Amino acid sequence: MSKNSPKELLEMAREAKKFAYNPYSKFRVGAALVTKEGRIFTGCNVENVGFTSTICAERTAICKAISEGYRDFVEIAVTSDLEDEIVTPCGVCRQTLSEFGSNIKVYCSKSDLGFEEFTLKELLPRAFENNHLESFQATIKNTSPFSIWQQKKTT
Numbered sequence: 074m075s076k077n078s079p080k081e082l083l084e085m086a087r088e089a090k091k092f093a094y095n096p097y098s099k100f101r102v103g104a105a106l107v108t109k110e111g112r113i114f115t116g117c118n119v120e121n122v123g124f125t126s127t128i129c130a131e132r133t134a135i136c137k138a139i140s141e142g143y144r145d146f147v148e149i150a151v152t153s154d155l156e157d158e159i160v161t162p163c164g165v166c167r168q169t170l171s172e173f174g175s176n177i178k179v180y181c182s183k184s185d186l187g188f189e190e191f192t193l194k195e196l197l198p199r200a201f202e203n204n205h206l207e208s209f210q211a212t213i214k215n216t217s218p219f220s221i222w223q224q225k226k227t228t
């Protein structure tokens with residue numbers, strides 16, 4: 074848990090929202106991400122004329138944290154200019170978050186910072202996870218050309 078309340082984190086997210094680079098959608102988003110050490114990284118959305126190059130506020134914050142050596146996240150607060158609806162992270166950001174924390178709390182707010190709290194598991198049930206990749210790799214281990222060659226050598 075951060076020393077900061079969800080409301081304080083949302084206020085930081087609202088500050089970060091001011092830096093949004095959003096000439097295409099005009100939609101501003103801000104995020105504040107808390108690491109298990111209690112460090113806070115903020116982010117805004119960064120759009121691009123090649124639309125698929127756009128980076129969401131959540132992933133901006135995640136990349137800032139990772140690139141400074143922080144990999145375990147416990148909370149994230151998100152806000153936008155939507156007055157009557159909370160903003161929730163997109164699917165790409167949910168999957169990205171799931172890489173770096175199993176029990177992340179997500180505070181999703183309206184522009185006035187009225188918020189709802191979710192767990193990442195609620196937002197992304199049955200995520201694709203590392204254990205899926207590992208169990209697949211275990212199944213191919215015995216059939217890879219290298220391991221067949223190794224088996225021949227020892228029999």
Ligand SMILES: O=c1ccn([C@H]2C[C@H](O)[C@@H](CO)O2)c(=O)[nH]1
Nearest residue numbers: 098100102118129130161162163
């Ligand atoms: O949770 C969200 C949802 C959308 N966006 C951004 C991406 C794009 O710049 C704009 C419109 O989709 O909002 C975010 O940053 N986070």
Ligand SMILES: [Zn+2]
Nearest residue numbers: 129162163166
């Ligand atoms: Zn996103």
